[in-house]
Each structure stands twice: as C-alpha cells, then as structure tokens.
Amino acid sequence: MDARNDADDVSEDSREGSPANSPARVPVRIAQAPAVPHARPSNRTRGRRRLIRRLLLGAASLAILAAALWWVIVPQYAGAVATFQSLQRVPVLLVVAAGTLELASLACYSVLSASLLGSGRPSYFTILRIDLSGLAVNHVVPGGGATAAAARFHLLHRAGVRPAKALTTAAIEVTVSNLVLTAFFALGLLLSVTTVSANGYYRTASIAALAVLLATGLGVWLLTQRTAKIVARARAAARRIPLLNPDGVEALLRTMAEQIRQLAKDPRALGIDLIFAGLNWLLDAAALWVLLAAFGHQLGLGPLLTVYGLGNILAALPLTPGGLGLVEGVMVPALIGFGTPAGVALLGVIGWRLFQFWMPLPLGAAAYLSLRLGTFKKHRERRDVPATS
Numbered sequence: 001m002d003a004r005n006d007a008d009d010v011s012e013d014s015r016e017g018s019p020a021n022s023p024a025r026v027p028v029r030i031a032q033a034p035a036v037p038h039a040r041p042s043n044r045t046r047g048r049r050r051l052i053r054r055l056l057l058g059a060a061s062l063a064i065l066a067a068a069l070w071w072v073i074v075p076q077y078a079g080a081v082a083t084f085q086s087l088q089r090v091p092v093l094l095v096v097a098a099g100t101l102e103l104a105s106l107a108c109y110s111v112l113s114a115s116l117l118g119s120g121r122p123s124y125f126t127i128l129r130i131d132l133s134g135l136a137v138n139h140v141v142p143g144g145g146a147t148a149a150a151a152r153f154h155l156l157h158r159a160g161v162r163p164a165k166a167l168t169t170a171a172i173e174v175t176v177s178n179l180v181l182t183a184f185f186a187l188g189l190l191l192s193v194t195t196v197s198a199n200g201y202y203r204t205a206s207i208a209a210l211a212v213l214l215a216t217g218l219g220v221w222l223l224t225q226r227t228a229k230i231v232a233r234a235r236a237a238a239r240r241i242p243l244l245n246p247d248g249v250e251a252l253l254r255t256m257a258e259q260i261r262q263l264a265k266d267p268r269a270l271g272i273d274l275i276f277a278g279l280n281w282l283l284d285a286a287a288l289w290v291l292l293a294a295f296g297h298q299l300g301l302g303p304l305l306t307v308y309g310l311g312n313i314l315a316a317l318p319l320t321p322g323g324l325g326l327v328e329g330v331m332v333p334a335l336i337g338f339g340t341p342a343g344v345a346l347l348g349v350i351g352w353r354l355f356q357f358w359m360p361l362p363l364g365a366a367a368y369l370s371l372r373l374g375t376f377k378k379h380r381e382r383r384d385v386p387a388t389s
Contacts, residue, residue: 094294095351098287102355105283106132106363112177112276115269116169116259122159126375129367130155136364139322139357146318149174158376168255172263178316179216180277184285185309191302192338220260227257281312287355292340292348303338307331322357 110128114121121127134152141147149170156166223230231250238244263270285308292299299307311331315323328349335345 091294094290098290098294098352099355099359101283101287101290102359105280105287106135106360108276108279108283109177112273112280113169113173115273115276116173117161117165121161122156122375126159126371129371129375130159132360132364132367133371134364135360136368139324139361139364141321155371159371164251164255167252168259171252171256172259175216175220176273177277177280180274181281181309181312182216184278184281184305185313188302188305188307188309192300192306223253223257224260224264227254281308284308284312284356288348288352291351292335292344294351295344295347297340297344297348299335299338299340303335307334307338310334324357327357328353 107128110124110131113127113131114124117127122130130152133155134148137151138148153163153166153170156169157163161169231253234249234253235246238246238249263273285304288308289299289304308331311323311327311334314326314330317323317326320326331349332342332345335349336342340348
C-alpha cells in the first residue's frame with residue numbers, strides 16, 4: 001500500500017473516532033515520496049553504446065576475415081599458384097563473359113524491383129542506380145544489410161516513391177529473392193544426393209533448406225489468410241520491443257498482405273517476378289561456373305547450386321560486409337569437397353568475388369553521384385520553381 005492510501009486511511013479513522021461536538025482532529029498526512037522517473041539513457045550514452053556495438057562488430061569481422069585467410073586461403077595458395085602457372089594464359093573471353101553475366105544479374109534484380117514497385121515508379125535507370133548504391137553500402141559496412149535497406153529506402157523516397165510503398169516493396173522483394181535462393185540450394189542438394197548422402201553437414205543443410213521453404217510458405221499463407229490474428233500478435237510483440245511502433249508494424253503487415261494478394265491475383269506478374277528473381281541468382285552462379293571453367297574445371301549443376309546457395313545464404317549473416325571472408329571460407333572447401341582441385345577452387349572463388357563483391361563498389365559510388373548530381377537535383381529544382389498562374 002502506498003503512502004497516499006495510508007494517509008487516506010488515517011484521515012478516515014480520525015473522522016470516525018471523534019464525537020460530533022469535539023473539535024476536529026487534524027488528519028496526519030504522511031509525505032509522499034516523489035516518484036522517480038524512469039531514467040532514459042542520454043544521447044551521449046546511446047552514442048557510446050552504438051560505438052561499442054560497431055567496434056565489436058568490426059572486430060568480429062576482422063577476426064572472421066583473418067581466420068578465412070589463415071585456414072582457407074593460405075593452405076591453398078601454393079596450389080593456386082601452380083594452377084595459375086600451368087595455364088598458358090587465362091581465356092580472356094571467359095573472363096569477359098563472367099563480368100557480363102554479373103552485370104546482367106544486377107540488371108535482373110532491378111527489373112524485379114521495378115516490377116514490384118508497379119505503376120508510378122521512377123524510371124528503370126533510376127531504380128538500377130538506387131539498387132547499385134544500396135549494394136555498395138552492403139559491401140562496405142559490417143552487417144550492412146539493415147544500413148543498405150535504410151539507404152535504399154531513403155533514395156527511393158527521394159525519387160518519388162511513397163514511404164509505405166518503398167518499405168513493403170523492399171520487404172517482399174527480399175522475401176521472394178531469398179525464397180528463390182533457398183529453392184535453388186535445395187535443388188542443388190537434390191541433384192547432388194549421391195555425393196552428399198554420406199555427408200552429415202549437407203544432410204543437415206538440406207533439412208534446414210526444406211524447413212525454410214516450408215516456414216516461408218506457411219508465413220505467407222498465414223499473413224494473407226489470417227491477417228487480423230497475425231497483426232494482433234505482431235502488435236503485441238512490437239509493444240515489448242524498443243524502437244518498434246505497433247502502428248507502423250501493423251501498417252507494414254497489412255500493406256504486405258494486400259500486395260501479396262494482388263500478386264496472387266495476377267499470375268503473369270507473379271511469374272515475371274519469380275523469373276527475374278531466379279535470373280538474378282542463376283546469372284551470378286553462371287559467372288562462378290565460367291570462372292571455374294576458365295581455370296580448367298567444369299563443375300556439375302548440382303554441386304554448383306549447392307555451393308553457390310550455401311555461400312550466399314551465409315553472406316546474409318550480419319557479421320562481415322557482404323559476407324567477406326565467410327563466403328570464401330565456406331565455398332572454397334565446399335568446392336574441394338565436390339572434387340574441384342584446390343588451386344582451381346581458390347582462383348575461381350576469388351575471381352568470382354572480384355566481380356560479385358568488389359565490382360559493385362565503384363559502380364555504386366558512380367550511381368550515387370549520378371543520382372545526387374542528376375536525378376535528385378532536377379527533382380529539387382522542379383519543386384523549388386514557383387507555380388505560375
């Protein structure tokens with residue numbers, strides 16, 4: 001019982017125990033302790049915590065990269081040098097073909113973005129530059145997926161896309177793209193069943209891939225068919241999580257459910273989205289295959305999809321920028337496990353990462369400058385021009 005209730009009880013007892021003609025007794029008031037407000041961390045404290053998290057994440061990224069260099073790159077270095085020296089020359093046409101396939105992969109992802117944004121969207125060239133800018137951020141910042149998503153959202157908004165539309169499109173695009181990647185990984189495991197049947201790690205990975213596919217399908221079905229229940233539970237969870245707005249979560253889920261229903265009503269549009277999501281991954285995987293072939297080894301489709309899917313699933317983990325170190329540290333041993341010579345595996349993966357990881361950095365920087373100095377500047381000038389009567 002708090003101090004205020006104690007004071008009220010004392011006052012009531014005094015009134016009941018005194019005769020009518022007796023002088024009024026002065027109720028005893030107990031001083032109420034001032035309420036202690038919930039202490040919120042200051043801006044300096046929050047900034048210090050963010051700095052500590054970034055330093056820890058950066059240290060973890062460096063540790064993973066160092067481990068990949070020491071246990072994966074260094075042991076295969078001698079074999080890679082011998083393989084490279086045994087070649088009279090690297091086939092230039094195959095290297096050019098790998099770069100072209102990588103560029104085509106990036107272009108297909110932006111086609112998917114444009115398709116999901118629908119009518120009233122910016123031009124395809126603007127969307128392509130926005131996607132390249134976001135990808136460059138993802139390849140620079142440790143665990144940069146969230147930062148890249150925020151940057152891409154900001155750029156889409158500046159290009160004239162409504163915030164709700166940009167947010168739901170990004171969420172659906174990531175879901176569709178990751179679902180297709182997981183399906184390719186599961187297909188690769190199925191095609192390699194005779195090779196991986198004796199490997200417990202691959203059996204575990206195949207079960208995990210199947211579980212992800214089933215969980216994603218169930219989640220989409222529940223969101224579209226039981227929207228009210230999902231929204232209610234999401235709001236309840238959002239109230240317990242700091243920095244989450246229950247109203248914003250509800251708006252996002254309802255908009256996503258409606259957009260998924262619209263896609264389901266238009267099989268042609270859904271088919272186009274799935275095709276370009278698939279081409280984005282398949283063209284990237286084809287670039288890896290071409291580079292392995294350039295160094296003298298032709299990999300089967302099943303092992304290719306298995307190794308490629310495994311590497312890109314791990315790249316999504318928020319540990320290093322774009323999975324740097326993680327991807328190489330997993331894909332090189334996986335390729336060797338499928339019979340690829342050690343030197344060829346190392347050269348092929350490093351060559352592929354030059355196109356897949358490093359090439360988007362200068363392209364993204366150029367795309368961002370082009371947006372800042374071109375498209376966005378023109379939009380700002382149009383808004384600043386006063387309307388004439």
